[in-house]
Amino acid sequence: MLIIERKDGESIDRVLKRYKRKHRNVQLRKELNQRKYFTKPSIKRREEVLKAAYIQSKQEE
Numbered sequence: 001m002l003i004i005e006r007k008d009g010e011s012i013d014r015v016l017k018r019y020k021r022k023h024r025n026v027q028l029r030k031e032l033n034q035r036k037y038f039t040k041p042s043i044k045r046r047e048e049v050l051k052a053a054y055i056q057s058k059q060e061e
Helices: 012-026 028-036 041-060
Strands: none
Touching: 012 028
16 A cells, blocks of 8 residues: 655645555556456566567667
C-alpha cells in the first residue's frame, strides 16, 4: 500500500496528485491485472521479444 504524508500547508489536491503519480509509477494496477490470470512463461518471453523489436524499430527510424 502506498503511503503519502501530507506536508505542512500542502493542499489536498497537491497530495492527490503526488499519490496518483506514485501509483502510476509503481504500476500497481498492471501487476493486479497480471495476477488475475496465469500467463505461460513462453508467452511472457514472446511479448518481451516483440516489445524489444518494436522499440528497436522505432529507434532506427
